[in-house]
Structure formats: structure tokens, C-alpha cells
Amino acid sequence: MATKTATQNEARQAAQAYLDSRLTNDSATKSEKPFTVPEINIASSFSSSLDDRKAIAAQIHEACTSSGFFHLTGHGISEDTRQKILALASRFFKTLPREKKEALHVRHSNYFRGWEPADYTYVNPGDWSAEDAPQETKEGFNWGYEAGMDPAGGDGQYRELDGADVNGNVWPSEEDVPGFYETISEYYSQVLHLARHLFRLFALSLDLEETYFDEMMTHPGGIARLLFYPASGDPQPLDPKLQDKEIGLGAHSDYECFTILLCSSASGLEILSPDDTWVAAPAVEGSFIINVADFLMRWTNGVYKSTIHRVVNRTRNERYSVPFFFSINYDQMVQTLPSCVTPDNPSRYPPVRAGEYILERLRATAKDA
Ligand SMILES: O=C(O)CCC(=O)C(=O)O
């Protein structure tokens, strides 16, 4: 990592204050509606009927203004594609020798790309200073958008999180992990296509023109990760009264617009409900879990909820997941969406550039140099 300075401490403090405020009954982001994680089958949204798409958009609106999470089915991505990337994750984490992983370490990257060992980050920055915070057990590999993976071909204008005209991705060699780039590209391309489709439905769900976001996602940001959570040696049931000794990924909300999450069969995702208890997200076969992230919450003036969650592997099975954090073009400035500003809810946030917001959040998670 290039710079670890006062800026990083400030970022950590800001992130900590942000999470603390979210954890203590923050009326701006908590909803009066009952807490559920509904299933939304979007198969009919691929039809040519605008009414069909609006009907799905209404379900999305309901989920995003209540729990901020939903299970997505009817998405069109094959089980074969989904299983292939989970199997690739296992191959990468289990077979690539440590020294080859070290060469891809995220500390070499300005953009958090590459291999992330368990002890390099706390997703909840406050855990760096908390004496009793257990080391997270996750291990990750991060990459982002490349025009070559864009099913729309890209417009050649991709800019990194800080606005630089570069691409920060790093890859293991084909010899070390055969088929790695090909499998990643295939998955990324399909999930990006799905994300653009979903964001059009989000536009409808926010009473905007269906194409409102189109010009902001011509070279969109979208960090994705392979994640590995080792099997627990001593699995404990979820008990809200007990502090967990093993945490896969600490309490956090995501940073970008929304997340498309693929998980292997071991459960483990837990969501903080409005009454401040952790609720295990039930598995729905063949689904992706979608959740609103902070940038979209901000952009919607708090109308859409980005909800705190964590991962605890409470099983003796290994767990793999592949989150994809969809963003708009990182060089895009945004201000509060007009449909989310009312006399009762005036705009609470100044304009911000998408990449800048996300980079700041990422910096707060990493270990000092
Ligand atoms: O592994 C999971 O199921 C969730 C991962 C997650 O929440 C994240 O990476 O932000």
C-alpha cells in the first residue's frame, strides 16, 4: 500500500464514527418496516413490457426501504458459471504456494487489488483499536473492472478509484493457476451485465427514467473478491448474548451502490436487524444475495438502507463467497437524486466523486505500513 499516514488515521476514525452511529439506533437509516429478506424473482423483468419491469421495481423499492437485502432469483446466470468460480476460489486459496500469494499482496497495490491475508485488514476499522477484537479468519483476492471483461465492450474511459488513467488489477500467472483469468472474466462479465440490468430496475424503483443511470455506467467501477473462510474448529451457535470468538468478516456495511453476493453452501452471513440482533440470512438455492451499499444510501438521501452485516462460519465446512460491489463510473460526480429530496427530507449530503468516496472507505480497513 502506498500511503499510510494521517489520512489513513482520519479515514479510520471517520469510518469508526460512521459505524458507531449506525450501530446506535440511527433513525436516518433504520426502518419502521418489518425486517425480512424477501425473494425477488426478476425473470419477468427481461420481458419487453415496461409494466412487468415496473412491477419488479416496486418489489425492489420495498426491500431497499426496509431490510436493504433481498434474494435474487430468475437472474439468468447459470449454475455452472456460479459453481465454476467457487471451485476456482478453492483452487486459488488451497493450491497457490504462499510465496506466490505474497507476490500478489494487496500492500503492493494502490487500489487494494490482489491477495489479502486474514491479518491485513479489518473490515470494521474500529477493530484495529479494539483490544478484544478477534482476528478475522477470511482470506481474499480482489480485482476490479477491465474493459476486456465488459460485455458491452467499454468506452475506453475507465479511471481508477483516484481518477488515474491506469488499471490496478494483478493476476497469478496462467502456469500457477491455470484458467484463473478466463474463469474470472467469464463470471465478471456475466455479473456486470446483470448489475447493469438491475441498476435500470433500481432507476425505475426510484421513480426515475429507466435509462437515468445508463451514461454513468459506461466504464463502471466494480470490485469483486474471492473469499475463503476456513472451517471452524469449534463451531458455536449464534447467540446474541455472547461475544463470538471467531469472526470471518467483522460488522460492516458495503461501500458502493449495491452488492451481488454468491456464496457456497456453508451458511454464515448474518445481518443486523433494527432491534440490534444478528439474524442469519437463510440460504435460497440458486439465488444471489443483493444488498444496498453506502454510496447508494447516500445518493438516495437515506431512502434506501445499507444494512450492517458480518460473516461467521459456524460450521466445520469451508466457506467460499464471491461478492461483486457494483459502482458507477469512478470519475462520476453525484449529488442527491432529485426523486429522494422532499421538503421533509432535504438533501443531507454534499456532491462527491464516486471513486473518491470508495477509496477513502477502503483505506480505513488496511494495516499500517
Ligand atoms: O462472504 C460473504 O458472504 C459476505 C462478504 C461481505 O459481506 C463483503 O465482502 O462485504
Ligand SMILES: [Fe+2]
Ligand atoms: Fe459486505
